Amino acid sequence: MHNIRKQKGMSFFGWLAILVLVAFFASAAFKLIPHYMDNNALEKAIMAVEEDKALGDKIITVADFYGHISKNMQINSIRDLKMDEILTVTKNNNDFIAHLKYEKREPLIKNIDLVVSFDKEYRVRTK
Secondary structure (H helix, E strand, O other): OHHHHHOOOOOHHHHHHHHHHHHHHHHHHHHHHHHHHHHHHHHHHHHHHHHOOOOOOOOOOHHHHHHHHHHHHHHOOOOOOOHHHHEEEEEEOOEEEEEEEEEEEEEEEOOEEEEEEEEEEEEEEOO
């Protein structure tokens, strides 16, 4: 009976192991979340061409589409991505087909990197 009273809770090394795991996953999350936020902003900028009534008939060429995305990248402070390398836009009748494809690497520990890759195609309808 005396031994059972002493065994209450985790030991120091148990708490230390949990703290190390929480710190590891928090560090990884803080490095990856900004990339997902940038991708979300790019996705909204691409879809805004279709949904933004204020644009009207202004977006009629591929160059106009790229200009709209470029302005949105500046507004959202996305400076570490080059639009010509990550976005391919083609026009098919009244539709734009935008292919967003890129990957980002974040160093974690020495030669271990975290890699996220984004690859999605959007069909944007205009008038």
